Amino acid sequence: MYQFFVEPQQIQDRKIIITGSDVNHIRNVLRMKPGEEIAVSNGIDGREYRCGIEAFTQDEVICTLRFVKEDGVELPSRIFLFQGLPKADKMELVVQKAVELGVYEIIPVAARRCVVKLDEKKAAGKVARWQGIAEAAAKQSKRAVIPQVHSVMRMQEAVECARSMDIRLIPYELAEDMQHTRAVIEAAEPGKDIAVFIGPEGGFEESEVRMAKEAGIEPVTLGKRILRTETAGLTVLSWLMYHLESC
Numbered sequence: 001m002y003q004f005f006v007e008p009q010q011i012q013d014r015k016i017i018i019t020g021s022d023v024n025h026i027r028n029v030l031r032m033k034p035g036e037e038i039a040v041s042n043g044i045d046g047r048e049y050r051c052g053i054e055a056f057t058q059d060e061v062i063c064t065l066r067f068v069k070e071d072g073v074e075l076p077s078r079i080f081l082f083q084g085l086p087k088a089d090k091m092e093l094v095v096q097k098a099v100e101l102g103v104y105e106i107i108p109v110a111a112r113r114c115v116v117k118l119d120e121k122k123a124a125g126k127v128a129r130w131q132g133i134a135e136a137a138a139k140q141s142k143r144a145v146i147p148q149v150h151s152v153m154r155m156q157e158a159v160e161c162a163r164s165m166d167i168r169l170i171p172y173e174l175a176e177d178m179q180h181t182r183a184v185i186e187a188a189e190p191g192k193d194i195a196v197f198i199g200p201e202g203g204f205e206e207s208e209v210r211m212a213k214e215a216g217i218e219p220v221t222l223g224k225r226i227l228r229t230e231t232a233g234l235t236v237l238s239w240l241m242y243h244l245e246s247c
Contacts, residue, residue: 002030003039003048003142005135011065016040016051018061026053026061038063039142046074046144074144075244076190078104080165081233082158084111084200085118090230095130099137099147101237106134107161108152113202123152155208159215162195168217170197171232172209181220185239190247194240198233 004026010017018026018040026032032053040049040063047070051063081103083094095106108127110118118126130149138146153161162168169184188194197204197217204212209219222235 001037001039001142002026002032003041003139005041005043005139005146008042008044011040011042011049014065016049016063016065018063019059023056023059023061027056037066039069041144043138043144043146048073048142048144073142075102075104075241076247077188077192077194077240077244079194079196079237079240080105080107080162081237082107082109082153082162082195082197083233084109084198084204084229085114085116085152086200086229087115091126091130092133094230094233095133095149096137097234098237099134099143100141101234102143102241103147103237104145105148105150106130107150107158109155109158109197110152111155111200111208112205114200116200118152127151155204156211158197159212159217162197162217163215164193165195166192168195168197168212168215169220169236170204170209170212170217171199171222171227171236172219173203173226175219175221178221178223180218181222184218184220185243188240188243190244196233196236196240198229198236200229 004018004022006018034053034055036053040051047068049068050066052066054064055062081098085108098106127149134149135146167188222232
């Protein structure tokens with residue numbers, strides 16, 4: 001079943017009005033007809049609105065609400081991925097797969113070892129593109145919300161942003177004790193906010209890890225092998241997804 005996102009005001013009693021680029025996609029690409037069923041989310045309340053296509057106008061798809069599915073697909077905890085900026089287009093992969101795995105928000109971090117250096121104009125363009133990828137991934141994976149991709153933060157800003165979160169971890173190549181990593185993952189309970197810090201190519205500098213530790217962010221190991229930056233975050237998210245959906 002195809003899923004689309006609308007603004008809350010587009011859901012009016014038992015009518016749902018779809019506008020924008022989705023109109024052309026539904027009518028001309030998918031070639032859907034009146035009577036066919038689609039899923040709609042407003043990206044906020046976690047509900048899935050099942051509705052039937054009633055009619056097309058030039059600029060709208062008019063749908064009739066059939067029922068609301070309350071038990072959505074969202075994880076019971078909010079996971080915030082603080083991702084060190086990687087090279088080339090790796091961030092696009094990270095955003096796409098993180099959204100599929102249930103991340104709540106993604107915060108790009110300009111760490112000291114980042115090869116990529118973005119000025120304000122380039123950063124804004126990149127963030128807009130990443131947000132579009134997040135929306136497409138949310139549709140594909142039938143998420144009930146579109147995870148937000150934030151503006152790029154410096155490491156110090158990111159650490160301060162995560163300070164109030166319940167569980168905070170930072171994979172670090174010099175960390176040891178897989179049992180400690182397991183304990184940190186298992187401490188993630190439904191309703192808790194979780195911050196995951198992932199370094200760029202080359203990892204975080206020792207001073208950055210020290211800053212994170214002083215703010216209560218716990219270094220953990222991901223095993224005996226060194227993982228690429230685009231692999232490390234997805235590994236942690238996979239572990240958290242499995243644990244949270246098993247609680």
